Amino acid sequence: MRLYYSPNSCALASHIILEEVGADYSLELVDFTKSEQKQADYLEINPKARVPALQTVDGIITETPSILFFLAQSFPSKNLAPLDQPFKLAQAQEFNSYLCSTVHVAHAHLSRGARWSNDEEAIASMTAKVPENVGNCFQLIDEKMITGPWVLGEHFSICDAYLYTLTRWLERDGVEREKLPNVNFHFQKMEKRSSIQRIIHYHEN
Amino acid sequence: MRLYYSPNSCALASHIILEEVGADYSLELVDFTKSEQKQADYLEINPKARVPALQTVDGIITETPSILFFLAQSFPSKNLAPLDQPFKLAQAQEFNSYLCSTVHVAHAHLSRGARWSNDEEAIASMTAKVPENVGNCFQLIDEKMITGPWVLGEHFSICDAYLYTLTRWLERDGVEREKLPNVNFHFQKMEKRSSIQRIIHYHEN
Known part of the structure; x- marks a missing residue:
């Protein structure tokens, strides 16, 4: 997986959970000081021009609550959400x-x-x-x-x-x-x- | 269940899904024109002074995405979310x-x-x-x-x-x-x- 992030943004939450589950992932900096989030190649990743975005084998996921839930569901043994309750x-x-x-x-x-x-x-x-x-x-x-x-x-x-x-x-x-x-x-x-x-x-x- | 709502608010989304799943529920109007959402008895239900709030047998749920997901998960045969994918x-x-x-x-x-x-x-x-x-x-x-x-x-x-x-x-x-x-x-x-x-x-x- 690949996490698109910018420093000190809410992408940190997804980053922490990628570490917690022991996922195989890489990081891709989106430099807001250079307005990279508004450039055409990033808008292909996330047309909302925001971070985080998580590239998975199935496609891209955006929005922190969604990424967090996806990681909890994808690594159920880590018990990071009460999935069945x-x-x-x-x-x-x-x-x-x-x-x-x-x-x-x-x-x-x-x-x-x-x-x-x-x-x-x-x-x-x-x-x-x-x-x-x-x-x-x-x-x-x-x-x-x-x-x-x-x-x-x-x-x-x-x-x-x-x-x-x-x-x-x-x-x-x-x-x-x-x-x-x-x-x-x-x-x-x-x-x-x-x-x-x-x-x-x-x-x- | 009991849905606390106000007319034309985002509580409509939860109301629709309660109907779609065929839940046994009642409606409770929270009259914003009388600021009922800020009165002590409603703040016991939802201290955020907003609607919707859903009273369930286990307790109260607020926030539309959470209520919608809860209803989809509670009535899985209705197939209202791809829960296992x-x-x-x-x-x-x-x-x-x-x-x-x-x-x-x-x-x-x-x-x-x-x-x-x-x-x-x-x-x-x-x-x-x-x-x-x-x-x-x-x-x-x-x-x-x-x-x-x-x-x-x-x-x-x-x-x-x-x-x-x-x-x-x-x-x-x-x-x-x-x-x-x-x-x-x-x-x-x-x-x-x-x-x-x-x-x-x-x-x-």
Whole structure:
């Protein structure tokens, strides 16, 4: 498999899970500073001009929740999602859906405001609200969504890789991780995983 | 089961699939015009103050992609998702993820701009960009994402209910459905389904 990524993007979540399952994969940098995501050859890979994209033997998969689920299902012995327990699996998917549709979107207004407005002052006003919005999302995650020690409870899962990825953005978002006890504990536990220690240098920019 | 919904919201997708699988369920209106989604008793159901929420025998599920998947997995004989084919299932989840994290979000800037800015002019500038943003999303859906006749090909799936739900918003978004041939064909095919004809009156406001 081949993972198309950019440093410090949400592609980190898929990268972590590729390591966790021991997949045979390579990395392909998509350099956003050179707008490579908008060039014709990358638009063939992902016409949405985003990362991550995962090239598999069957074709390309995009969207983090989908890639994470695919890897969990493709490597069932790794037990990275409660695949055969519909309600528990729904909780996992609910968590990942919340991260992609609300939390990542709240964060995106920090520096991607131009997606939703052409007006400079409007974009600045979106940036200004990011600490409050991302802070509210993470307050809810901290209070209600981490069963502990991992997101889903006793077992490490795809949700943990995704949460860790967005937690890494908190400093830029103007949110104090240290005031979120469960998130902070989770983050520190994640930092100790060998999968992350092996790959995190790709995501520091 | 019990579906908490508001008219013309994305809860319609879950409502359609409840009908399609023949589930035993009831409906509970959450009246946004009375801000019922922010009242204490509803926040017990869904602390995110959104719909849909699905009460099941095991507990509550939120987030449309998660509810749709849960129903497909709980009623496997209805064949509403390629549950045992990892790559095809990834394509289904990719589609639903795109709808929740990008398309619904593009639409939300029409009348929910206050989520991301406190400034009236900024909110108006977001509203102004909705036809372009939602239009671009649907152009991509039209050209690349509908296998035909259904989203995933020969079989009706959870993706079709979700796409139909967001297609219904196009008129308000200022996007001409008639200029999107595959989306338009899909929409008209959906309107003929008996599941939709039975319930659509709940979603017209």
